[in-house]
Amino acid sequence: MNVSNEAELVEAIRTANGPLRIMGGGTRGATGAEGAPLSVAGLNEISLYEPGALTIVAAAGTPISTIETALDAGGQRLAFEPMDYRALLGTTGEPTLGGAVASGASGPRRIVVGAVRDFCLGVRFVDGSGNIIKNGGRVMKNVTGYDLVKLMAGSRGTLGVLTEVALKVLPKPETEATLILHGLDIASAVQAMSAALGSPFEVTGVAHFPYSAGDDPATMIRLEGFEQSVRYRTGALKDLLGHYGEISIVEGVPSTTGWTRTRDVDMFADTPGDVWRISVRPSEAPAIIAQMGDGVRVTLDWGGGLIWALAPEGTDLRAALGPINGHATLVRASAATFAAIPALPPEPAPLAAISEGLRSRFDPRGLFSPRKVDA
Numbered sequence: 456m457n458v459s460n461e462a463e464l465v466e467a468i469r470t471a472n473g474p475l476r477i478m479g480g481g482t483r484g485a486t487g488a489e490g491a492p493l494s495v496a497g498l499n500e501i502s503l504y505e506p507g508a509l510t511i512v513a514a515a516g517t518p519i520s521t522i523e524t525a526l527d528a529g530g531q532r533l534a535f536e537p538m539d540y541r542a543l544l545g546t547t548g549e550p551t552l553g554g555a556v557a558s559g560a561s562g563p564r565r566i567v568v569g570a571v572r573d574f575c576l577g578v579r580f581v582d583g584s585g586n587i588i589k590n591g592g593r594v595m596k597n598v599t600g601y602d603l604v605k606l607m608a609g610s611r612g613t614l615g616v617l618t619e620v621a622l623k624v625l626p627k628p629e630t631e632a633t634l635i636l637h638g639l640d641i642a643s644a645v646q647a648m649s650a651a652l653g654s655p656f657e658v659t660g661v662a663h664f665p666y667s668a669g670d671d672p673a674t675m676i677r678l679e680g681f682e683q684s685v686r687y688r689t690g691a692l693k694d695l696l697g698h699y700g701e702i703s704i705v706e707g708v709p710s711t712t713g714w715t716r717t718r719d720v721d722m723f724a725d726t727p728g729d730v731w732r733i734s735v736r737p738s739e740a741p742a743i744i745a746q747m748g749d750g751v752r753v754t755l756d757w758g759g760g761l762i763w764a765l766a767p768e769g770t771d772l773r774a775a776l777g778p779i780n781g782h783a784t785l786v787r788a789s790a791a792t793f794a795a796i797p798a799l800p801p802e803p804a805p806l807a808a809i810s811e812g813l814r815s816r817f818d819p820r821g822l823f824s825p826r827k828v829d830a
Contacts, residue, residue, distance in 0.1 A: 459497035461579075461587065461618045467493055468616070468822065469585035475822045477612045479516055479551035483540050483558060490822075495553060498618055501525055509624050510576065515553025515617040522552060526624055534625040535571050536562025536714075542724035544787055553617040559609030562718040563660040563677070566652070566757040568625070572608035577621035580607060582614065583818030591621065606813070613824040614817040628679040632689045633660075633710040636674040637701040641665060642741040644674045645759040647699050649737060651676045652758050654695055656688040662717045663755040677714060722754060723765045729788040731772045733762040735781035746776055771796050 458464045468475070474490030481494075498516035505511075506529040513522055519537055526532050537555035540546065554560070556578075561570040577591030591604035607614060636647055644663040651658045660677030676696075678688050693702050705713065716722065723730055735743055737759035744753050744762065751772070752765040766772050769792050773783045782800045785793065802810060814824055 457494045457497055464495065464581050464616060464618060465585045465587065468581055468583065471822055477616050479554040480518065480548040482546045482548045482550045483554060495616060496551065506531060510621065511624055512619065512621040513552050514619055515551065517552045518549040519552060519555060520549060530627050531624045532627045534564060534568045535574055536564045536718050538562055539719045543720050543730065552620055556608050556620050557610060557612050557617060563662060563714055563756055566760060567659050572605040574623045575604050575608050575620060576623055578604050578607045578617060579619035580615040580617045583820055583822045613814055630682045630685050631677060631679040631710050632685050632704055632706045633713060634676045634689065634692060635703045635705065636696060636699050637671055639672055639674050639699060641744055643699065645737055645740055647674055647696055648758040650696060651692060654692060656692045660714055661758040665753060675713060717756060720763050723763065726765060728765045729768055729770060729792060730786045731764040731766060731783055732786050733764060733781060733783045735760060735762060735779060739780060743776060743779060773800060
């Protein structure tokens with residue numbers, strides 16, 4: 456079913472007699488989701504853009520590309536760098552604002568500027584009873600219902616269907632440059648990335664690739680801003696990290712392209728195997744990766760706090776790692792694997808109780824997250 460406005464969405468939810476699978480651009484895949492498809496791609500409109508207030512308001516089905524085009528004309532951007540899953544998952548369609556917010560899709564810059572939820576000013580959504588709920592506002596100082604705004608970001612559509620989102624945006628920098636440290640092992644790379652993040656030089660991205668061109672490990676560190684500032688900070692950071700070995704510098708389009716590929720995990724696209732997303736403490740990343748075994752390939756983002764792992768098909772990497780100070784999410788796998796291995800990790804009992812209480816309140820019939828519901 457396709458809806459083109461909020462009233463149609465309300466009617467579709469109120470008359471639903473079974474689980475619904477909410478869809479926007481369809482780029483993130485089903486990951487074992489159940490239910491009748493309900494597309495909100497027709498909710499497509501930028502209703503407000505005020506560059507001076509660093510604010511944009513758009514319907515949930517609005518393509519990210521449409522929003523980025525509008526922001527680019529105003530010299531601004533979405534600072535949280537929403538990931539585009541199409542290459543990794545082999546999907547088509549257009550990534551949408553609602554999908555980015557509901558999935559909490561935050562890219563390499565997240566470790567410095569914050570996650571999707573930190574840029575959400577307000578939301579409008581329809582809950583499982585067909586009620587329209589609006590929380591937050593259009594400026595940072597308006598904090599009415601602010602916790603609920605953050606709650607919807609990353610909720611994966613389990614509490615309601617987003618229809619509109621108000622976002623804070625940031626100015627687009629004049630230029631960027633990336634330092635590339637060559638030949639570091641994972642432990643040394645994490646140390647170098649931590650040193651860069653702890654420096655006064657305002658880095659906005661830190662990632663490591665154990666396998667890059669010619670199987671030469673590469674550690675990437677990004678700086679953004681005014682041209683003269685970037686030039687100075689690049690030189691200072693190169694001096695600071697010089698003892699780690701060979702360092703090269705790329706600027707402009709090559710730098711931007713490298714971080715787009717990092718954001719979208721392009722290195723695992725069109726490569727057989729299951730893809731896992733593992734969030735951990737950066738200092739613990741080397742030991743956790745060592746537990747994975749030789750058959751698993753990895754890349755590191757967020758200074759080592761985010762591990763992307765390519766594992767043999769059907770591997771339960773979560774079980775292989777055992778208890779960790781973090782969580783592992785299965786992002787890409789066959790339908791059979793998703794049926795056998797839950798995409799999301801189990802929640803600790805106290806958190807699970809809170810989550811179930813929220814779902815029972817906002818989705819009493821279990822339309823968005825199928826489960827046993829008392830009659």
